[in-house]
Amino acid sequence: MTISQRDSSQHLSPVPKPSSSARTGRLSWAMGFLACLPVPIVNTLVAGFVMMCVYPATARKGPPQAAENARNAANWGLTVVVGTVAIVAYMLAMGIADLTRSFLPLGWGVIGYVALCIAHLGVTIAGTARSGRRVFSGVVAIPLFRPPRDPANARPTERPDFRTRLTPQQTADQAVLDEASARRAQGERVKALRGVTDGELRIYTRAEAGPAWSESSTSRAVYSVSGISALVAIESAILVILIIAMMGSSKNDGGVFVVGLVVYGTVWLASAIVLTSAVHARLLRRKHGLPDPVQGSGHPFKA
Known part of the structure; x- marks a missing residue:
């Protein structure tokens, strides 16, 4: 190796590689652990909103596996947010209507919120663990975020005869x-x-x-x-x-x-x-x- 080649090799900077979480979408599911914050109601709302906010950037810049994992995490985050809001609305309505201040029926909201937190923690752990290897799906969630339509598969104005070019x-x-x-x-x-x-x-x-x-x-x-x-x-x-x-x-x-x-x-x-x-x-x-x-x-x- 000549001196000029040695000097030029010393000035070469390594090309940064995307992290594994960025390539697989594991970060989108890991955002669900924000629900562990010691602030009831607020923690699940923050976790759900963050999981939804991560999806747009990942869908634009990430690989297909990361985009799909981020989409599934966003749908689950939306489900957690909707569930939390519904439980809070129920507790407020029961708290105003129940003048005796007994545990029930107001307590159903507390039981429902605890069940929601347990389900969210289980789904978050499973999503974070499995999304590193494949697309994690199969959870029942509100399907608001749909996969983007591929322009290459869009139906043309005049349909050609595909059978001649299959x-x-x-x-x-x-x-x-x-x-x-x-x-x-x-x-x-x-x-x-x-x-x-x-x-x-x-x-x-x-x-x-x-x-x-x-x-x-x-x-x-x-x-x-x-x-x-x-x-x-x-x-x-x-x-x-x-x-x-x-x-x-x-x-x-x-x-x-x-x-x-x-x-x-x-x-x-x-x-x-x-x-x-x-x-x-x-x-x-x-x-x-x-x-x-x-x-x-x-x-x-x-x-």
């Missing part, structure tokens, strides 16, 4: 779509969906697709069995608390407890039915050698 992969996809259409014409309830593992288009029956059959989406991916199981477990714990509280309450508060149990029991039953459908669908897919489907992925060609 790639081999697109030809295979079109064959699957044609087969699904033919089977639906015969009365079968089938749908073409892409597998999570390889992205290949396959035909699923309604029983095999499970919750992925629905076109609506909370976080783009199919509802995961683990996510629904966690939700049902939390709802079951709250339901048990309600039953225990009703058994120890006075007769005057019995009507309030009955109404609460009926409403919450209906929510728990709906979640249990979704979980049963998801578990049954997974067993059928394993029996037939099918991967888990991606919800809303029955478009003709890959992006």
Whole structure:
């Protein structure tokens, strides 16, 4: 090495590399730990708003995995904010209406807020841990933030004849779509969906697709069995608390407890039915050698 080359190499500055959290979107989920601030109500509001505010910048500058993780975290942050506001509104309304100042029914707001904090902490821990390796999804959240539309996939004003310029992969996809259409014409309830593992288009029956059959989406991916199981477990714990509280309450508060149990029991039953459908669908897919489907992925060609 010559002197000039040695001198020039000493002046070269290393190119900064983005941090792993910036490449994967883990930072978006980690912002949920702001809820650990020792200020009730304010901590969950701050955590939810920060998780939402991180998404726009990550969607513009980050890679696809980081953008998707940030979008899912933003939807969950919005859900936490809406839940906190609803609980505060309920507590204020019950506090004004309840002149006896007894723990119930005002205490339902406290129980609900504690359950919300526990659920938020669990989702934040799972999101922070898993988003470093893949897109963390499957949590039930308000789907306000949608994935950005790819201009390359936008429908043109004049639709060209794609069949004259199909790639081999697109030809295979079109064959699957044609087969699904033919089977639906015969009365079968089938749908073409892409597998999570390889992205290949396959035909699923309604029983095999499970919750992925629905076109609506909370976080783009199919509802995961683990996510629904966690939700049902939390709802079951709250339901048990309600039953225990009703058994120890006075007769005057019995009507309030009955109404609460009926409403919450209906929510728990709906979640249990979704979980049963998801578990049954997974067993059928394993029996037939099918991967888990991606919800809303029955478009003709890959992006």
